[in-house]
Amino acid sequence: MNRRNFIQTTVAGSAIPFMGHAMQNDKPKTDRVRLGFIGVGLRGRNHLNVAAKSADVDVVAICDIDPDAIKRAQAVLTRAGKKEAVAYSKDPKDYLNLLKRDDIDGVVIATPWELHVPMSVDSMRAGKYTAVEVSATVTLQESWDLVNTFEETGSHCMILENVCYRRDVMAVLNMVRQGMFGDLQYGHCGYQHDLRNVKFNDGKQAYGGGVEFGEKGFSEAHWRTQHSVDRNGDLYPTHGLGPVAHWMDINRGNKFNYLTSMATSSKGLHKYIVDKGGPDHPNAKVKFKLGDIVTTMIQCENGQNIVVIHDTNLPRPYSLCFRAQGTEGIWMDDNKMIYLENKSPKPHQWEPFDKYQKEYDHPLWKKFESDAQNAGHGGIDFFVLRAFIESIKNKVTPPMDVYDAAAWSAISPLSELSIARGSTAVEIPDFTRGKWKTNKRIFGLNDQY
């Protein structure tokens, strides 16, 4: 993309004209952080809950088009002893009024996927530290929009990839960096989660009870399911890919080069509708493009391969199927086992990971274990929002930055492209424009980020 296209795109894509403001990294440090929340549905309220419990955070404003969500969000605040926030709920553009406030340092965006980039771009142009839920972007152009907006404005955009803070994958990160796997050669990961009762519900409850989606669906069924109708690709790559990208120093000494994706036929969602709603339910006529399982292979600059599985349409136990393998050992998530050539007691035999989990627990977990305990998803929601808050306080780049958001999320549209072309290989753009060669690690360096 040339400079001319870039300006057209970002100007066209944003409702907020960029008038120039000091780069965030040049601003003075602060002790308190003032946050605004765009989207306070189920996911947004998870983050709000962490913020409400943080003594150094003021929640200034919240925004959602659903008045019930606003009500529930205010209750989260008051239950935690904070005062109610100013609410923006007038219409889908009311978030722009939230962004105009000059008493907000950072904005947390937890809205439907297709709103992530327009809102993030507006937030960055308004000079806010911006945190956006996963996947950050839906299209390749959107990944460029995020990067270009950051480079124009100096406003940071952090992808809220909570799984990067999962205790086991952080211990493995610790071990990878200490060279315990030798040279890392292979990563395996994915999003394997039976989402059928998330994609369909009765329009009243968030999970199951019916086979409605879209206009008649509630919560994620209201907007997320349509992606399974319209798209065949890895719709949700970052939960798996984020941790592996950190292990492999993607964008910092390494990069994604190309990928190829393959999809099975699509049977699971239609079957679910027929099984639960009957063959005459109107949704039994819907054709879903999304293959039941989508597998993607990524070739990295430094010679590693990453396999990413997307598996959300079939009955199965939850698993992100992590695997880290190098020239001196292998760890696997599914059996919770490890084998290290120079440490494991018996050759060719697994040993339980527990011992290593304790010994190589990441400094962040050691320090904040008790704070994390009551946050969502086993504590990882605490760490991911905390990292955003700390970045704002210290006026530094967040530990998962706009280039991570762009590159990890781009696997989704690129996997669609590969599948549409018969699984041909597709180049993955270098969103850092060469800076991966000199960029230094920023994630999980110590007990601060």
Place this chain on the structure above:
Amino acid sequence: MNRRNFIQTTVAGSAIPFMGHAMQNDKPKTDRVRLGFIGVGLRGRNHLNVAAKSADVDVVAICDIDPDAIKRAQAVLTRAGKKEAVAYSKDPKDYLNLLKRDDIDGVVIATPWELHVPMSVDSMRAGKYTAVEVSATVTLQESWDLVNTFEETGSHCMILENVCYRRDVMAVLNMVRQGMFGDLQYGHCGYQHDLRNVKFNDGKQAYGGGVEFGEKGFSEAHWRTQHSVDRNGDLYPTHGLGPVAHWMDINRGNKFNYLTSMATSSKGLHKYIVDKGGPDHPNAKVKFKLGDIVTTMIQCENGQNIVVIHDTNLPRPYSLCFRAQGTEGIWMDDNKMIYLENKSPKPHQWEPFDKYQKEYDHPLWKKFESDAQNAGHGGIDFFVLRAFIESIKNKVTPPMDVYDAAAWSAISPLSELSIARGSTAVEIPDFTRGKWKTNKRIFGLNDQY
């Protein structure tokens, strides 16, 4: 390939002119089977051991260029109470004299990979039932050679894929055919076996003790390792792919359509040489083409995907990483767990496979468990040779036929091609030339085959 090329190839490729003989399926049934063995090294003697213990088998002749292997093979026979076989050991072409004998019904070939097809073609042209070790073929042309030779001569060629008889994958086959996984959508498999001490030894023992290969290596190190020098692809796909192909009725109502493969860089073998032999060992200068891990995705005609991993250069516990997943459930090898939507007690939760293993044990295993006990690789070597013997006795097509041998083995050269072309998608030929549409299942039908 047109008819003209086909004739040139098969005639040029074979040392035995085909003079015509009755199609094997038209010959009368027999009660006893007379076998010849070409290649009685470690692998060949596994098969010889099963044959020697079979009351209905006479081992007429054996062939190997290594006199020590001949001696050990004769000892296998006499220990089992059989008389010594006629030995062919003069030179690399002496196997042709074995094939000229008219008192041999079937020939078992367990030689280096690159000899499989030349010897199999000669054996088929000599009118013998032919059994060949895995992988059956090295090149795509060789897969066609096997098929064309069968179609010309009517002589069967069975691929000795013992893992197809593994007790768990056969129970899963049983369950797949009973529809317990619903429509099967996804298969995962591979050959994940740290072969470093097979690829390198001291020239005296078969496993380890040094970093020699080729001229100075013994047993498999003598010939197998060179493939890791010369080729980057899935060198050994059939142990994983055979069972999955049976689950998915490949060549019988379904077929492989195309694949794409990806390889990590190659570090493991070089590191092993340096670690064990020192940086000054001459083999430390060898450049290995084979990526440490090669992953292949296969798109099937009926919409399924298969992922195949080849992982033989790094330290790791052995695993063929099987996974069978359909619209109603999933089974995994690595954690030995299963989840069936309509049977498992708790939603979204694994249960141990043991119970299902007992309940859905394949009829073959139920009937022959005690016979299998002393055979190699946990009993599967018994079943695979037994199937060959029974096919000869009954003058029927063996349960893994020449089309299976051709298609499964072809994944190896096709994966090389995909990797060489930057992981682009590569078409997988239909070796049945359309007969997959009407071919019926032949494997694991009952307690006979």
